[in-house]
Amino acid sequence: MAETFLFNIADRVLAKIGNLSVDEVRLAFNVKTDLKKLEDTMISIKAVFLDAERQQHQNEKLRHCMGKLRDIFYDAEDVIDDFKCEALRKQDAINHPDINNLKVRVLGSCCLSFSFSLKMSHKIKDINGRLGELATEWKSFNLRQYSDNRHVFPRETISFVHSSDVIGRDEDKENIISMLMKPSEDQNVPVIPIVGLGGLGKTTLAQLAFNDDRVTSLFPLKIWICVSEEFDLSRLLKLIIQSVNKGERCDDSTLDALQARLRSLLNDKKFLLVLDDVWNENKAKWVELRNLLKSTDGFSPSKIIVTTRSLNVASIMSSIPPYILKGLPLEDCLTLFTKWAFDDGDERHYPNLIRIGEEIVKKCKGVPLAVRTLGSLLFQKTDESNWIYIRESEIWRLAQHENDILPVLKLSYNHLPSHLQRCLAFLSLYKKDEIYYSDRVICLWMANGLLERPKQNQEWEDVGKRYLNELLSRCLIQMEQDFWLYFTFKMHDLVHDLALDVSQKECKTVNSETETVDENVRHLLFCDEKLVGVPRVLEEMKNVRTVIIQDASKESKTTHESLINLCLSNFKYLRALELRKSPLMALPNSIGTLKHLRDLDLVGCRSLRELPRSFDKLHSLQSLNLGDTGLKQLPDSVQRLIELRHLEITIKATHLKEIRAGCWTSLQYLELRWCTELECLPEGMQYLKSLRTLVLKHCDSLVSLPRSLKFLTKLEHLYIKFCSSMNLKMELEEEEDKDLQLSLKTLSLFGSHALRDLPRLLLQGSSSTLQQLRIAFCPDLSALPAWLPNLTFLQKLEIKGCFNLWDLPEGIDRFTNLRELTIDGCPELCKRYRENGGEDWHEIAHIQKVEIYE
Numbered sequence: 141m142a143e144t145f146l147f148n149i150a151d152r153v154l155a156k157i158g159n160l161s162v163d164e165v166r167l168a169f170n171v172k173t174d175l176k177k178l179e180d181t182m183i184s185i186k187a188v189f190l191d192a193e194r195q196q197h198q199n200e201k202l203r204h205c206m207g208k209l210r211d212i213f214y215d216a217e218d219v220i221d222d223f224k225c226e227a228l229r230k231q232d233a234i235n236h237p238d239i240n241n242l243k244v245r246v247l248g249s250c251c252l253s254f255s256f257s258l259k260m261s262h263k264i265k266d267i268n269g270r271l272g273e274l275a276t277e278w279k280s281f282n283l284r285q286y287s288d289n290r291h292v293f294p295r296e297t298i299s300f301v302h303s304s305d306v307i308g309r310d311e312d313k314e315n316i317i318s319m320l321m322k323p324s325e326d327q328n329v330p331v332i333p334i335v336g337l338g339g340l341g342k343t344t345l346a347q348l349a350f351n352d353d354r355v356t357s358l359f360p361l362k363i364w365i366c367v368s369e370e371f372d373l374s375r376l377l378k379l380i381i382q383s384v385n386k387g388e389r390c391d392d393s394t395l396d397a398l399q400a401r402l403r404s405l406l407n408d409k410k411f412l413l414v415l416d417d418v419w420n421e422n423k424a425k426w427v428e429l430r431n432l433l434k435s436t437d438g439f440s441p442s443k444i445i446v447t448t449r450s451l452n453v454a455s456i457m458s459s460i461p462p463y464i465l466k467g468l469p470l471e472d473c474l475t476l477f478t479k480w481a482f483d484d485g486d487e488r489h490y491p492n493l494i495r496i497g498e499e500i501v502k503k504c505k506g507v508p509l510a511v512r513t514l515g516s517l518l519f520q521k522t523d524e525s526n527w528i529y530i531r532e533s534e535i536w537r538l539a540q541h542e543n544d545i546l547p548v549l550k551l552s553y554n555h556l557p558s559h560l561q562r563c564l565a566f567l568s569l570y571k572k573d574e575i576y577y578s579d580r581v582i583c584l585w586m587a588n589g590l591l592e593r594p595k596q597n598q599e600w601e602d603v604g605k606r607y608l609n610e611l612l613s614r615c616l617i618q619m620e621q622d623f624w625l626y627f628t629f630k631m632h633d634l635v636h637d638l639a640l641d642v643s644q645k646e647c648k649t650v651n652s653e654t655e656t657v658d659e660n661v662r663h664l665l666f667c668d669e670k671l672v673g674v675p676r677v678l679e680e681m682k683n684v685r686t687v688i689i690q691d692a693s694k695e696s697k698t699t700h701e702s703l704i705n706l707c708l709s710n711f712k713y714l715r716a717l718e719l720r721k722s723p724l725m726a727l728p729n730s731i732g733t734l735k736h737l738r739d740l741d742l743v744g745c746r747s748l749r750e751l752p753r754s755f756d757k758l759h760s761l762q763s764l765n766l767g768d769t770g771l772k773q774l775p776d777s778v779q780r781l782i783e784l785r786h787l788e789i790t791i792k793a794t795h796l797k798e799i800r801a802g803c804w805t806s807l808q809y810l811e812l813r814w815c816t817e818l819e820c821l822p823e824g825m826q827y828l829k830s831l832r833t834l835v836l837k838h839c840d841s842l843v844s845l846p847r848s849l850k851f852l853t854k855l856e857h858l859y860i861k862f863c864s865s866m867n868l869k870m871e872l873e874e875e876e877d878k879d880l881q882l883s884l885k886t887l888s889l890f891g892s893h894a895l896r897d898l899p900r901l902l903l904q905g906s907s908s909t910l911q912q913l914r915i916a917f918c919p920d921l922s923a924l925p926a927w928l929p930n931l932t933f934l935q936k937l938e939i940k941g942c943f944n945l946w947d948l949p950e951g952i953d954r955f956t957n958l959r960e961l962t963i964d965g966c967p968e969l970c971k972r973y974r975e976n977g978g979e980d981w982h983e984i985a986h987i988q989k990v991e992i993y994e
Contacts, residue, residue, distance in 0.1 A: 145565070145646070146206055147193070148558040149213045150186040152589055154179060156220045159593075171257060174264040178216060181271050185209065188283035195281070202281050205274065207645070211660050212270050214683065217589070218713045218736070219263045225735045226256055228759035232780055235802060236756075295551075297416050299364035301347035307479070307508070308472030309345055316349040316463065320412070320443050321358060329433070331444045333454035336465035337615045337632060338548045339509030342447040345465060346414050349445065359412035359443070371420030373428050377402055380413070399432050406436040418448045419555060423456045430457075449552055451613040467506020476508060477501045480515030496527040503535060505633045510535065513544040535634065536641035549638045552616060561642070563590050563607050564616060567631055568639035569647045569665050569688060576617070578608055579626040579809075580741075583763040583786055587716040587739035588663075588685055599832070600785070601808060624888055624912070625833060625857055650675060657681065666690065666703065674702045684711040688718040697723040708733060720744050732757030739763040743788070746770045756780040762806075766790060767813050779803040790814045794841070799824030806830055813837035820844070826851040833857040840864050843894075847873075850901055856883050856909075858902070862891040869897035872904070880905030886912040895921050898928070907931050917941035929954040940964040948973070952983050964993040 157179050196203040319332050334342045349355055350362060363383045365376060377398040381390040384405045392398050413433070420426065433442075446457050454462035468476070477497055478487045487494055497518075504510035514530055517538060521527070530538065540546045553561060563585055570576065582604030585591055591603045608629070611617045616635055620628040631639070640647075648654075648661045651668035657677045663686035664678075687707055689700065700722050707714055708730045714737055721744035731737075732754025740758070742748060743765045749772055756777035763786040764778070773793045778784075784804055788811040789796075796812075799822050807828055812818065812835070819841050826848040832855060836842060843865045849855065860866060868889070872878060884906035889895060895918040903910060910931050915921065915938070922944045929951040937958060939945065946968045961984055963969050972980045974992050984990055 145558070145562050146210055146213065147186065147189040148562050149210065149217070150182055150189065151558075153213055153217045153220060154182055154186070155593065156217065160220070160223055171261050171264060174261065174268060177268055178264060178271070181268065181275075182213070182216070185271075185278060187285050190286040191283040192281070194286075195283070199281070205277055205281075207660075208274060209278075210645075211683075212267060212274070214660075214662070216267050219260065219267065221713075221736055222260065222263075225760055226253075228783065229735070229757075231782065232756070232759055235782070236780060295366065295368040295417055297343050297364075297366040297368075299347060299350050299362070299414070301344055301351065303348060303351070305479075306341075306344055306348060307476040308468045309341060309348060312345050312463075312465065313348045313352070316345060316445070317352055317354060319463070320349065320355055320445075324441060324443075328459070329430075329442050329444055330460060331446055331458035332460070333446045333448060333458045333462040334465055335448055335451055335454050335462040335615065337507065337635070338449055338552050339507045339545050339634070340465045340467065341508045342449075342465055343416055344508070346416060346445050346447050350412070350414055355412065359410055361406070361409045361411040363411060363413045364416065365414065366416045367420070368417045371418070371422065371425045371429075373425065373432075374398065376429060377432065381405060399435070402432065403436050406433075409436075411442045412445070413442070414445045414447075416447050418446050418453050418457070419450065421450065421452050421456060426457050449615050451615070468508055468511075469506070470501065473501045473504060473506060473508070473511045474498060476511045477515045480512050481518045483520075490522060492524060493522065493527050496524070496531055500527070500531050503531075503633065507545065507632070507634055509548060510545040510634055513540065513546075514538075516544075534637060534640065536637040545634060546638060546641065549634060552614060553638055553642060556614070559590065559592055560607060560610060564611060564635075565639050565643035565646060566590065566663070567617075568636060568643045569649075569663050569686065570631075571649070571665075571667055571690070572633050572636050573630070575620060576629050576631070577626060578605070578629065579786075581608070583739050583741075584686065584716050584718075586762060586785075589715075599808060624886060624914070625835065625859055650678070659683070662686065664688070674699070674706050678706060679710070682710055683713065685713060686716040687711065687714065688716075689722065690720065697725075700724050704728060704731075712736070715739065717741070723747060725749070727752050729754045731755070734758065736760055738783075741765040742769055743767045744769070751775055751777065753777070759783065762786065764788070767811065773797070782806065785809065787811070788813065792817060794819050796822035798822055799827050801827050804828055809833045809835075811835035811837070812839055815839045815842075817841055821846050825849060828852060829854065831855055833859070835859045835861075836863050836866075837861045838863070839866075842866055844868070845870065845899065845902075847901065850877070850880055850882070850905065853881065854883055856885045858884060858886070859888045860890070860892060861888070864891070864893045866892045867894050867896055868892075868899040870899040870901040872901060877901060877905075882906040883909050885909055886914075888912075888914040888916075889918060890914070890916045892918050893920060898925055900925065900927060903928075903931060908933055910934055912936040912938075914938040915940070915942060919943050921945055923947065924949045926950065931955075932957060934958055936960040938962040938964075939966055939969065942966050942969075945969055946972075948980070948983070953986065955987070958987050960989045960991075961987045962991045962993075964991075967994070970994040 157175055192202060192206060196206055316332065324330055334345055336342050350364060356362065361384065363380055365379050365383065367376065374395060378390045381398065381401055382388065390401070392401055446454070448454055451462060474497065477500070481497065500514055501511060504514065517530060518527060536546060553564065556564065566585065566588070567576065582601055585604055586600050591600055591607070594600055594603050612619060617629045617631050620630055645658055645661065647663040648657050649665045649667060650657065654675055654677065659681055660683055661681070662683060664684055665688045667690040689703060701724065704724070705728065707717060708728060714734050716739040717737060718741040720741055724745060725747045729752040731752060735757065737758050738760050740761060740763070746769060748769045755775065758781060760783055761781045762783050764784060765788045767788040767790050769790050771791045773791055774789060774796060776797065779800060783806055785806050786809045787807060790813055794817050796818065807830055810828070810831060810833070814837070816838065818839050825846055829852070831852050834855060840863065842863050844867060847870065882902060882905035884902055887903070887910065904927065907930050910933060913934060917940065919942065921942050924945070926949055928949045932954060934955055935957055939962065941964070943966065945966050948969070963973060970992050972978050973984055975981055975990070
């Protein structure tokens with residue numbers, strides 16, 4: 141439920157209050173005093189949130205109170221953000237003065253306006269009053285303080301399983317047994333991690349291997365431990381000793397006594413230890429247990445199996461690649477479903493139910509526990525209406541028992557830190573089977589303030605990448621394709637169901653059949669080509685922060701116009717607006733009233749020719765995607781957006797307007813794509829001091845890069861794709877060029893048909909930072925420069941489709957850090973450097989991973 145986000149929301153609001161600058165709170169009407177009162181009240185309420193989260197499921201009154209608190213906290217955040225918006229408006233007025241804001245220029249930044257101060261005073265007093273009204277009720281629950289230690293509720297598993305109950309895991313079982321029978325290569329016991337999503341059958345697979353006769357004969361002593369909760373060394377040692385002693389209780393209390401007892405039991409014994417359901421990511425705790433086990437004489441030939449949902453756990457406990465458990469094929473799932481839905485053989489009498497069952501099984505996407513859960517719900521129910529109900533219902537809406545699929549998956553969710561819980565829930569704002577783009581998701585998270593403040597030398601985008609990596613490591617999302625600068629990923633349907641379940645009061649998908657929407661829902665997805673007009677249920681909503689409109693069609697132009705007008709009139713605190721492929725021909729001039737808007741995605745709006753005059757009033761805008769639009773030119777107003785961090789542009793002009801000093805000082809990412817008439821990058825590129833990524837795609841008339849890029853000391857990624865006229869000859873021309881300290885980490889050149897040279901100015905300036913170089917489908921490139929081996933920090937070199945490239949530069953053995961070399965579709969290079977018979981193989985033989993495809 142969304143009330144579980146209270147801890148995170150309160151944290152964020154308190155951080156924002158603490159980060160208000162002196163100028164922003166130097167106000168009349170005791171605003172500073174009122175803010176302090178708000179802060180103190182929130183701190184006292186927040187102190188007992190974790191206890192409230194635990195109790196809310198059994199206390200309807202408490203849950204209702206938490207819902208009211210959530211709405212108040214959101215309103216408080218909107219008010220705090222008003223300060224930031226007003227400060228940005230003032231800053232813009234000072235940077236771009238005109239006759240109408242003379243007063244602002246005279247006052248400077250010493251204070252905010254009288255009217256604004258008065259309005260803020262009333263708003264904060266109102267919020268404090270609402271909190272005060274709830275205080276008595278809140279105290280009546282007698283909540284206590286707890287630390288924010290996310291934990292997994294205890295589970296128990298056993299070592300035995302009936303092999304006849306298991307469907308479709310024979311190959312996996314043989315693979316694990318093969319790994320168990322393989323001799324150890326050193327003194328460290330091999331730890332075999334089995335990793336996968338909750339409900340996939342990791343425990344079942346471990347049970348199958350554990351009970352196989354071959355394993356029993358290989359390991360005279362077998363020990364099964366369900367770790368589940370805290371990875372406590374004393375507890376685990378007692379469980380191991382108790383298992384070895386056939387259940388006899390172990391009363392030793394000190395670690396020294398436990399270790400002595402363990403050694404006496406395990407010495408000279410070859411054992412198999414299964415640690416089932418491990419969550420611990422503290423390496424020190426694992427090392428303690430490993431070292432105690434290692435002290436026994438039988439340790440070396442022994443083996444350990446670990447089951448976990450986390451790749452981090454696997455990497456901490458083992459040096460071998462984890463065994464990633466996949467979902468079952470549809471045919472096996474149907475067999476399993478039939479086993480749980482019918483008594484033996486009864487399914488033959490109900491062919492109509494079997495047909496419906498096939499559709500039900502597809503919902504499970506290969507997860508055996510989900511198949512079992514739905515099959516069990518239908519056991520001995522032969523009325524077709526029951527089966528149709530299950531087929532048509534979202535899994536998260538169905539009744540679940542403790543060991544059914546959603547409660548099991550909920551363990552993974554409960555184990556997440558509160559900030560990751562909100563980010564995962566936010567992903568429910570996409571349809572099932574959606575392809576997610578990492579950079580897009582990060583922009584949306586950032587716009588809604590879901591990211592923790594960056595640490596020193598980090599940016600907000602780095603925090604977002606860390607969050608995604610954590611979700612990947614916990615198997616809650618799955619990587620689809622890595623594109624160097626970003627990656628795509630998918631979310632399993634069952635995890636999507638979980639996200640829908642926990643975000644019910646936060647996120648809502650609206651289509652032509654939607655009848656009700658909670659008025660306090662904050663994030664909306666419109667995804668129905670049949671949607672005609674604005675659903676009436678939305679007309680009274682005021683608190684929406686995110687609007688995503690998908691499945692646009694030319695026929696929906698009127699609906700889009702209505703939706704945009706609704707956003708502008710009702711959603712004054714909108715943070716993110718996505719109108720991808722909208723048929724709109726123009727944005728309303730009133731879009732400038734969305735002063736909180738931080739993310740605007742107009743990609744694919746091909747009928748859009750220009751931006752409205754009021755665009756420069758979007759002072760809070762952080763991300764703006766104008767890719768694949770019909771824009772003729774980028775107006776001056778866009779340069780006034782001083783908070784802008786991510787900008788993608790498509791224009792029809794031959795030149796972009798000059799970038800002026802003081803503009804786009806926060807810009808991290810700049811992408812120009814399908815600017816087919818653009819002849820050069822804009823003047824003033826040297827002013828983009830924060831730029832970390834520059835992407836140029838399908839800019840066919842672009843012939844070179846400006847030398848002013850040498851002043852971009854934070855530029856880390858340069859990506860040039862299908863710029864057919866581009867040549868990158870950039871030599872050192874001035875004395876200062878020899879001592880450049882640049883930061884380029886990756887350079888990717890793809891489909892540049894005119895490319896004959898690499899940009900020496902940028903690459904030699906990045907000799908101590910460049911890690912990846914990719915050159916693909918550049919047919920005019922006939923030689924790599926002799927100075928290339930000076931890039932001694934290079935780790936990955938990829939050369940593809942360069943048909944006229946005959947040789948790698950002399951001195952390639954100086955690439956001592958090079959770990960990966962890929963040569964693909966380069967006939968002469970493939971011939972000379974192949975491992976068997978290549979005359980120059982010896983020059984690259986030191987590289988750890990060499991892939992050559994002829």
